[in-house]
Amino acid sequence: MQYTLMFYLSPEEFSARTDPAKREAYWAAFMPYMKAVRDAGIFRAGAGLEPPDTATTLRLREGKRLVQDGPYADTKEQLGGLFVIEVPDLDTALDWAARYPAGPEGVVEVRPNLSASAAA
């Protein structure tokens, strides 16, 4: 089954990714994780996202585009990246989520991808 791991980051974690003082430590923890996921042959897709202040949210209302600055969800932790992995079951997906080197407030949401047969 395919699962998407969604990594939610605090503002501090977002800044740690690019802050010259913390950048090195952040990526030193993350890269081995990334490598382990790839080496396990389970990686299907993924992306890291720029911080939420770069987000733009669009709603279509009565045929009109309502475009707003900022992310959709108004929460402290924001989506910072995601992986799509292929593993046999939720428990294995959770094992991989648990290996993510999160900060003290790190959150990973794990969801099964909608399977192709659902649309058939």
Add this chain to the structure above:
Amino acid sequence: MSENHEGERAARVHRTIEQVARDSYGRLLAFLAVRCRDVSAAEDALADAFQTALETWPRNGIPEKPEAWLLVAGRRKLIDGMRRSRIRGEAIPDLLAGTENAYEMAGESLLFPDERLKLMFVCAHPAIEAQARTPLMLQTVLGLDAARIASAFLVRPSAMGQRLTRAKSKIRVAGIRFEVPEAAQLPERLEFVLEAIYAAYGSGWDDITGADARRKGLAAEAVELARVLVQLMPDEPEPKGLLAMMLHCEARREARRTQSGSYVPLLEQDVTCWSKEMMGEAERLLCEASRRGRIGRFQLEAAIQSAHAQRARTGVTDWNAIALLYEGLVRLSPTVGALVGRAAVIAEAQGPAAGLSALELLPDAVVQTYQPYWALAGHLFKRLGRISEAQCAYSRAIGLSEEPALRRFLEAEISKSDERDSDTHLIGSSDAEGSVHHR
């Protein structure tokens, strides 16, 4: 054949089917569910199989191995269903291979692998909504119907039905693994299973008088689940601890109320009404568990109950020993129930002022709606002669009580609270009595 004959035969078929359902429902369901990784589909298939049995057995006779017959019929229904939906078709080969083997095994020895442990771990998986875990286990492992479960938990049947459906759908769609967790995860995951069984026990505990038919005993079912778990995990001490604790509490059930239905606190109970048989079994289990040398929360809870049970032999309660066990318990599992229980025992061992200091350590937010806290506070204030505070706490406890017998008991305590230094013991304001509230 005469009508009479046919009637007898049908009755015999019904009896056999009921017997099989009682003895083997959980094992049959677990076997099918583990192989298709879909609890709902397995339930539907098994229900169909039972229905077919009801229709065909009176005609064709009861098969030699009824369980095996149902297993094979259930498997066939399951495969048919899957072929039709063509969803999750990848599970079909597994299902076929698995049941062919089972049929051979069943044919020979009437034994097919007992997969209930896997099912229990799935039901109590942390990815399942906490409130659904116990109902799910009762329904799948014991075959209880949703209406009965709903009434025990005081929820509308439709709401319980939805909760169960949602949980089963989560198991299927999220792809929860039907396996006993690996060693690294086992202690943590086992805790969830034990919690779920404990919650079933707690659901019947407050019904002191047995007056409320709707709440009548899931305690027996909880004990049964614990027995299954003990049988399936003979090397784990904590399931034995849980079962021992519940048996000690069960042993005292009859002594908890008078003939007229009034509530009798633990220290005022007639120990000759306690069941020696259950206490004996509990002691044996606890002894076996302790030999493993791995102490845990439920063994400590059982040990506390065991210490109370000693009163039946010695006539006295060793409060210092119980206080020591509580220290261990709150270190392992500092639940609000354990902390309040500890304060009650400290009050018995060292006096009400010490008990009150222990009680006052609990944060306000946690205890605001926790009935046993206020019952104990009322009792300790009373013993310290702080009457207006006692009355205030008692009335909060009454306001939070769900059980009429308990309410009446507390009302009587209020009216007695003018008498200073009254000797009534609180122990028994359902809390200090047992660990049943330690959630």
